[in-house]
Structure formats: C-alpha cells, structure tokens
Amino acid sequence: MKFIKNKFLIVFFWVMANLVALTVMRNQERQEIHAKGLDPDLISKFESITYSRSTPNDKSQIPFHAKFLKPVNVKDHQKYPLIVFLHGAGERGDDxxxxxxxxxxxxxxxxxQERFPCYLLAPQCPENMQWSSSLRLNDALEHNLLDQIYHMILDVSTKHxxxxxxxxxxxxxxxxxGTWSMxxxxxxxxxxxxxxxxxxxPNNVSEYTSLPLWxxxxxxxxxxxxxESRKMIDALRKVGSTPEYYExxxxxxxxxxxxxxxxxGMIDWLFKQHQ
Structure with a gap:
C-alpha cells in the first residue's frame, strides 16, 4: 500500500511540474509576443503554416513561414474574400x-472581423531575401519567392x-x-x-490595365x-487605366x-471589388 501511495505521489508531482513548466513557457511566449508589439490574444487566432515547394527544374526547396487567419464564423455554403499581405523588409525572419x-x-x-469577415494569408520573407529579386517579368519563377506565394494561395483556396x-x-x-510584381x-x-x-x-503595366488598384x-x-509610385501611375494612365492614387x-x-x-478608405474599397 505504501508503494502505491509513493508511486501516486511521484506521478502527481510529475504532472504538477509539467503543468508549471507549461505555464511558465506560455507566459514567456506571451511576453515575447508583447515585446514585438503584438497582442497575444489576437495572434492566437492565426494558424501557422510552413510551406516549401520544389520544381522539376530545381529540386531545392525554399521553406518559409506564414500565418493564416480565418473568419470568426464560417457559414455553410458561403465563400469569403482572401487578403494576401506582404510585409516590409524590417519584418523578415523566421519567427x-x-x-x-x-x-x-x-x-x-x-x-x-465583424465588418470585414475574411481569410488573411501573411507569409514571412526569410532573412536576407526579398519578395521580388528583380522587377523583370522573364525571371525564372521557380527561383523566386513570389512563385511560392502563388502556389500557397492556390493551396489555401482549395482547402477553405x-x-x-x-x-x-x-x-x-x-x-x-512584391505587390506590383505579383x-x-x-x-x-x-x-x-x-x-x-x-x-x-512601368513597362509591364499592360499586364493588368483592368485590375482595380488603390x-x-x-x-x-x-x-x-x-x-516610384508616380512612374507606375503615369504608365497606367497612359494605357487607359484609372487607378486610385493617393499621395x-x-x-x-x-x-x-x-x-x-x-x-x-482602402479596406472598404477593397471589399467592394470582385472579378
């Protein structure tokens, strides 16, 4: 009986120690999130995605991370917009x-979310890389992160x-x-x-003259x-496009x-656009 009691106490203290350690780790994670100017409760709504894709011409893979947000209440037989968000150079990394x-x-x-229910895909560019390595359309896409983003969009679109x-x-x-290049x-x-x-x-604007732009x-x-923006707007207007431009x-x-x-403003306008 004494052996059983001791065994029970060992298991009990082991469970409690793990619960304490888990609580400490969660608190540390929340502190780290706060330190980055983020709200832990909001960030917890995002799912994490790690994506990599090789091609027939290039078997090497460039893995990168993304966060994915879903609408609060996804209703049956209803589809929702997807926002693809590309951050700036200061947010590159792998966290x-x-x-x-x-x-x-x-x-x-x-x-x-109540006003604009949607999915949101936010990939994170790896350190020392950039969304668009070149502005030329004839780059080998398999060597560019934009190609990875394209296939990530297709992937989440088929699953949600x-x-x-x-x-x-x-x-x-x-x-x-990156947005202009995409x-x-x-x-x-x-x-x-x-x-x-x-x-x-500006030499590529003929590819998207009918696309609504803000x-x-x-x-x-x-x-x-x-x-940089002015030359794009000038080129678009010369080919008959009517972008919304705000300086x-x-x-x-x-x-x-x-x-x-x-x-x-922009978000409200964005959600009124459709193909």
Whole structure:
C-alpha cells in the first residue's frame, strides 16, 4: 500500500511540474509576443503554416513561414474574400510573428472581423531575401519567392471557403514592390490590389490595365521615393487605366498605418471589388 501511495505521489508531482513548466513557457511566449508589439490574444487566432515547394527544374526547396487567419464564423455554403499581405523588409525572419504587427493583427480584431469577415494569408520573407529579386517579368519563377506565394494561395483556396473572385493583395515598402510584381505575373488571380510606398516596372503595366488598384505613397518618403509610385501611375494612365492614387502630403515612409486603419478608405474599397 505504501508503494502505491509513493508511486501516486511521484506521478502527481510529475504532472504538477509539467503543468508549471507549461505555464511558465506560455507566459514567456506571451511576453515575447508583447515585446514585438503584438497582442497575444489576437495572434492566437492565426494558424501557422510552413510551406516549401520544389520544381522539376530545381529540386531545392525554399521553406518559409506564414500565418493564416480565418473568419470568426464560417457559414455553410458561403465563400469569403482572401487578403494576401506582404510585409516590409524590417519584418523578415523566421519567427512567424513580427510581420503581423500591422494589417494582419488589425484584421483579427472583433470589430474589423465583424465588418470585414475574411481569410488573411501573411507569409514571412526569410532573412536576407526579398519578395521580388528583380522587377523583370522573364525571371525564372521557380527561383523566386513570389512563385511560392502563388502556389500557397492556390493551396489555401482549395482547402477553405475562399471566393476565387475576391482575392486581394496588398503590401508596403518591400511588400509594395512584391505587390506590383505579383499582379504583373499573375494578374488573373486577383480582384484588386493595393501597393503602398513601393514600386514596379512601368513597362509591364499592360499586364493588368483592368485590375482595380488603390495606390498610396507619402510625398516625404526618403526610404522609397514617391517617384516610384508616380512612374507606375503615369504608365497606367497612359494605357487607359484609372487607378486610385493617393499621395499623402508631408508623410514619410509610413504611409501604410493611415491607409490600413481608415475603415472607410482602402479596406472598404477593397471589399467592394470582385472579378
């Protein structure tokens, strides 16, 4: 009987020790998330995805991480928009967290989800890489992360109640360049796009002249000159396109905060677009 009692106590203390350790780890994780300017309760709504894809011409794989947000209540027989979000250069890495600070975290709040129920896909660019290694359309796509993102979009679209006619893409800074490159390479995939403080190749605008665009840039941006967006807008208008273009007077590089947080602005416009 004494042996059984001792065995029970050993198991009990082992379970309690594990529960304490788990609680400590969770608290540490929450502190780390807070330190990155994130809300742990909002971040917990995202699923983690690790994606890699080899091609017939290149068997090497470039794994990268993403976060995926679902609508709060997915109703039967109803499809929802998908927002693809491309972050800036400062959020590169492999923690699969820091790139959620802006639009992704915002769209996870109850108020935004209630008004704009949607899926959101936020891949994280690996350190020392960039969304668009070149602005030329004839790059070998299998060597580019944008190709990986394209196939990730197709993958989540087949597994979830995503409306294929309402797939949107937006990004800022490096993600703005990535947004311009994505719509040039895969114009048929998107219903609308919003590149913010980025740039692209004006020679490729004929690929997406009919795509609804909401473009934003601060005229005091010293990191990515406003001329990067201006030349894209000029090229689009020359071929008959009518993009929405907003130059924010006196605003520096951070032209995305105002753009994303204005609930009657870009996001509202975005959700009205469909193929």
């Amino acid at each position: 699969n967290l820091v790139h959620l600070k802006t639009l992704p975290q915002q769209m996870a709040t109850s108020s935004w 109640a995503i409306d294929p006619k309402r797939i949107y893409i937006t990004g800022y800074s490096m993600g703005g360049y 719509i040039a390479r895969y114009p048929e995939l998107f219903a609308a796009a919003s590149p913010i403080c980025g740039g692209g190749d 473009v934003v840039h601060g005229d005091a941006d010293h990191s990515v000159p406003v001329t 924010l007077k006196g605003v520096g590089h951070d032209s995305w905060s105002e753009s994303y947080k204005n609930s009657s």
